[in-house]
Amino acid sequence: MTSFEPWRAERAEEIIAGRLGADGAALPILHALQAAFGYLPRQVFPIMAKALNISRAEAFGAASFYHDFRHTPPGRRVVKVCRGESCQAMGGEAAAKFLLAALGVDWGGTTPDGEVTVDAVYCLGLCAVSPAALVDGEPLGRADGMSLIAAARP
Amino acid sequence: MTRLFAPKDSAALAVGADAVALAVAAEGRRRGLDVDLVRTGSRGAFWLEPMIEVATAEGRVAYGPVRTGDVAGLFEAGFLTGGAHDLRIGRPEDHPWFAGQTRLTFARCGLVDPTSMADYRAHGGLAGIVRALEVGPAATIAAVTASGLRGRGGAGFPAGIKWRTVADAPGAPKYIVCNADEGDSGTYADRMILEGDPFCLIEGMVIAGLAVGAVRGFVYSRSEYPHANATFTAAIAAARAGGLIGEDVMGGGQAFELELRVGAGAYVCGEETALLESLEGKRGQVRAKPPLPAHHGLFGRPTVVNNVLTLATTPWILAHGGETYAALGFARSRGTQPIQLAGNVKRPGLYEAPFGLTLGEIVEEIGGGTASGRPVRAVQCGGPLGAYFPPTLFDTPYDYEAFAARDGLIGHGGVVVFDDSVDMAVQARFAFEFCALESCGKCTPCRIGSVRGAETVQKVIDGVEPEQNLALVADLCNTLELGSLCALGGFTPYPVMSAINHFPEDFRPSSPSSPLRRRMTP
Numbered sequence: 001m002t003s004f005e006p007w008r009a010e011r012a013e014e015i016i017a018g019r020l021g022a023d024g025a026a027l028p029i030l031h032a033l034q035a036a037f038g039y040l041p042r043q044v045f046p047i048m049a050k051a052l053n054i055s056r057a058e059a060f061g062a063a064s065f066y067h068d069f070r071h072t073p074p075g076r077r078v079v080k081v082c083r084g085e086s087c088q089a090m091g092g093e094a095a096a097k098f099l100l101a102a103l104g105v106d107w108g109g110t111t112p113d114g115e116v117t118v119d120a121v122y123c124l125g126l127c128a129v130s131p132a133a134l135v136d137g138e139p140l141g142r143a144d145g146m147s148l149i150a151a152a153r154p
Numbered sequence: 155m156t157r158l159f160a161p162k163d164s165a166a167l168a169v170g171a172d173a174v175a176l177a178v179a180a181e182g183r184r185r186g187l188d189v190d191l192v193r194t195g196s197r198g199a200f201w202l203e204p205m206i207e208v209a210t211a212e213g214r215v216a217y218g219p220v221r222t223g224d225v226a227g228l229f230e231a232g233f234l235t236g237g238a239h240d241l242r243i244g245r246p247e248d249h250p251w252f253a254g255q256t257r258l259t260f261a262r263c264g265l266v267d268p269t270s271m272a273d274y275r276a277h278g279g280l281a282g283i284v285r286a287l288e289v290g291p292a293a294t295i296a297a298v299t300a301s302g303l304r305g306r307g308g309a310g311f312p313a314g315i316k317w318r319t320v321a322d323a324p325g326a327p328k329y330i331v332c333n334a335d336e337g338d339s340g341t342y343a344d345r346m347i348l349e350g351d352p353f354c355l356i357e358g359m360v361i362a363g364l365a366v367g368a369v370r371g372f373v374y375s376r377s378e379y380p381h382a383n384a385t386f387t388a389a390i391a392a393a394r395a396g397g398l399i400g401e402d403v404m405g406g407g408q409a410f411e412l413e414l415r416v417g418a419g420a421y422v423c424g425e426e427t428a429l430l431e432s433l434e435g436k437r438g439q440v441r442a443k444p445p446l447p448a449h450h451g452l453f454g455r456p457t458v459v460n461n462v463l464t465l466a467t468t469p470w471i472l473a474h475g476g477e478t479y480a481a482l483g484f485a486r487s488r489g490t491q492p493i494q495l496a497g498n499v500k501r502p503g504l505y506e507a508p509f510g511l512t513l514g515e516i517v518e519e520i521g522g523g524t525a526s527g528r529p530v531r532a533v534q535c536g537g538p539l540g541a542y543f544p545p546t547l548f549d550t551p552y553d554y555e556a557f558a559a560r561d562g563l564i565g566h567g568g569v570v571v572f573d574d575s576v577d578m579a580v581q582a583r584f585a586f587e588f589c590a591l592e593s594c595g596k597c598t599p600c601r602i603g604s605v606r607g608a609e610t611v612q613k614v615i616d617g618v619e620p621e622q623n624l625a626l627v628a629d630l631c632n633t634l635e636l637g638s639l640c641a642l643g644g645f646t647p648y649p650v651m652s653a654i655n656h657f658p659e660d661f662r663p664s665s666p667s668s669p670l671r672r673r674m675t676p
Contacts, residue, residue: 022413023434023453024415024433024434024435024436024453025435026435026436027415027416027417027418027432027433027435028415028416030418031377031416031418052435058436061436061437062435062436062437065420065437065438065439065594066417066418066419066420066438067418067419067420068377068417068418068419069418080378082339084339084340084538085339085340085497085534085538085570085581085584086339086340086496086497086568086570087339088497088581088584089496089497089498089570089571089572089573089576090497090498090525121378121419122337122339122421122538122588122591122592123336123337123338123339123340123341123378124164124378124379125164125165125336125341125342125344125345125376125378125379125382126164126165126168126342127339127340127341127342127494127496127497127502127568127570128165128200128201128342128494128495128496128502128503128504129165129168129169129200129203129502130496130497130502132165132168134378134380137380138167139164139165139167139168139381140168141165141168141169142168142169
């Protein structure tokens with residue numbers, strides 16, 4: 001269960017300022033902003049653009065390229081379920097369908113109570129214990145529908 | 155005091171290694187025993203994880219797979235002195251699965267505390283960098299060239315030639331970039347090194363840096379690897395404290411600094427030029443080559459981009475000699491390959507062996523066949539862009555050229571096994587869907603061809619003019635292969651066409667064994 005800070009422009013400026021020294025700082029900055037706020041509110045891009053001396057389009061463009069970056073708040077628990085071939089070979093798709101049906105969401109969706117977001121990922125490097133998932137960063141292997149739902153809604 | 159070893163590898167954690175380690179420590183305390191629990195990486199025998207090892211008079215004795223409920227029983231059985239128990243594996247090195255391996259790159263993984271420089275040194279670490287400092291840059295590159303080491307990320311380009319190119323390239327600063335963006339399903343060797351033997355990678359990067367005249371390195375890892383990133387961050391700090399990196403590397407008077415960067419879920423950033431764009435803080439879009447990264451790489455400077463395994467193998471090569479490494483292997487594939495068995499396989503795990511095993515030996519003998527007990531139907535080698543091999547091609551030797559001759563690739567060493575319940579038309583569609591999802595969008599064949607490919611395979615699955623649509627798919631694959639900027643679009647035809655060519659019955663509803671027929675007759 002992850003809790004995030006409420007959006008504050010000053011806080012965003014502080015996070016960005018702390019990482020300006022790095023070469024190619026955009027990705028570390030975006031990661032840090034999302035770690036703080038849970039997602040990237042669109043107000044963040046003008047601030048980031050100014051600090052990095054790039055256009056807003058470049059700032060937003062970098063963020064929008066990558067699957068990881070969210071533009072709306074996630075649920076309090078994020079379950080990343082692997083859909084790669086190794087997990088497919090071990091029944092991962094059926095387990096994932098069970099989870100999605102039980103939660104009443106589609107891929108990328110958040111339950112109406114804001115508790116759980118289910119994301120599709122393509123390989124967690126846990127292929128030797130397929131099917132696999134990452135629940136708030138903690139790995140889950142040899143998963144099935146029941147263990148996924150137990151991890152998503154403990 | 156008894157020393158115990160429990161894995162902290164992500165895949166071991168995924169099956170309860172933390173809970174087992176806690177239970178072992180708690181049971182030891184409850185019994186008033188003096189137990190020192192060391193957390194290591196994994197030895198790679200994942201069907202035995204969580205595997206606990208005990209240091210005994212005759213060496214380390216392993217037990218596994220251990221569940222928390224087994225812990226009290228293990229203490230009862232006297233496992234601290236290697237006592238008999240149903241879960242007793244014995245000394246790992248005596249187990250046939252380990253005894254058959256040649257562990258060079260993974261010599262220490264699973265044995266050592268990954269964040270202890272002292273442990274690293276005690277297990278043969280740092281011999282490579284010491285040697286590199288003695289012999290100097292030219293002889294270092296000569297040793298890597300003589301070893302025949304080829305890029306383990308999948309492209310198989312000779313590492314020594316790449317290093318020589320960067321060393322000779324004008325311009326400064328130069329960079330060492332480690333590609334740890336291991337996105338291929340079925341592969342986890344890079345993650346195991348980051349979590350199990352990170353100093354080996356750091357040492358390899360320092361060796362590369364000294365050889366080509368670079369003073370800065372970046373490791374580009376994945377956001378999907380939070381535990382690996384945490385361990386590697388700790389290892390960088392320990393390496394700096396221990397003098398392996400910093401202002402004065404190993405007292406040799408030269409500097410090398412290292413930084414970990416984390417990607418953001420884009421598969422295409424495993425492609426070296428997209429990775430460089432991403433490191434520069436941009437969209438991870440592929441660059442056209444030439445210019446090569448060796449001439450015009452990170453921030454436009456000469457850059458070595460090597461995979462984790464390539465760099466982590468160079469300390470061994472320096473310590474033991476290029477010729478010693480080159481003495482192992484098959485044809486033009488020299489040395490060893492960490493093969494990663496995954497999917498529906500009885501014994502999933504990392505098996506390091508010289509090139510040249512046949513695919514059948516890997517799947518049937520080492521892997522033990524399927525986990526489900528059903529017949530093996532298809533084996534995808536080399537990740538989502540690799541071909542599906544049927545058992546009739548199991549005589550293919552594990553070698554870059556032998557796989558290429560059969561329209562496949564070994565890639566980063568992943569081997570994903572499927573049993574006979576797999577529907578190869580669905581797998582072919584998935585290959586296109588994956589390409590569509592991960593395309594960087596720069597070139598049209600990949601960006602649009604992947605979408606059209608998925609739609610067209612779906613028509614085949616729906617029984618809409620299958621022959622005509624299969625001809626379209628073949629034509630589209632030809633365009634993707636020849637017209638894409640990078641391997642994402644260029645190699646997507648491998649899984650698609652191998653599925654169509656080796657498993658034609660799955661694409662033709664008239665065949666009695668076809669899953670299509672099953673789909674169409676409820």
